[in-house]
Amino acid sequence: MTTIFSKIIDKSIPADILYEDELALAFKDINPQAPIHFLVIPKKAIATINDIEEADKTLVGHLYWVAAKLAAEMGFAQDGYRAVMNCNEHGGQTVYHIHLHVLAGKALGWPPYQDKL
Numbered sequence: 651m652t653t654i655f656s657k658i659i660d661k662s663i664p665a666d667i668l669y670e671d672e673l674a675l676a677f678k679d680i681n682p683q684a685p686i687h688f689l690v691i692p693k694k695a696i697a698t699i700n701d702i703e704e705a706d707k708t709l710v711g712h713l714y715w716v717a718a719k720l721a722a723e724m725g726f727a728q729d730g731y732r733a734v735m736n737c738n739e740h741g742g743q744t745v746y747h748i749h750l751h752v753l754a755g756k757a758l759g760w761p762p763y764q765d766k767l
């Protein structure tokens with residue numbers, strides 16, 4: 651499935667890219683939800699967490715490695731941050747190409763939802 655993120659990967663639409671290697675890309679979120687908010691995505695198109703296959707385990711770990719590398723380089727690793735993936739409708743997923751949200755720059759609220767169980 652082609653998504654807006656495929657177009658960011660192939661550079662047919664612009665993004666504020668923070669990191670790129672052969673497996674992954676990190677870029678600033680267009681609608682930031684924290685003072686620092688970027689996305690780390692695999693170049694391989696995987697629609698949701700549910701579609702991660704056994705052969706993708708190292709790739710998904712690599713996304714966390716990129717997040718931690720950027721956190722260190724950008725200077726917010728020690729203060730802390732959140733690195734999360736949303737899955738499907740109840741998770742709030744809107745782009746069906748897995749992506750790690752990295753949110754930082756302030757103390758983030760927890761739990762992240764307001765409604766009652």
Ligand code: 5GP
Nearest residue numbers: 654665677678679680681736742743744745
């Ligand atoms: P989701 O809701 O799927 O977990 O997160 C999708 C994220 O992608 C949202 O935070 C949204 O702001 C971001 N996003 C959607 N389209 C674009 C785009 O064209 N460029 C960038 N940089 N971010 C986007």
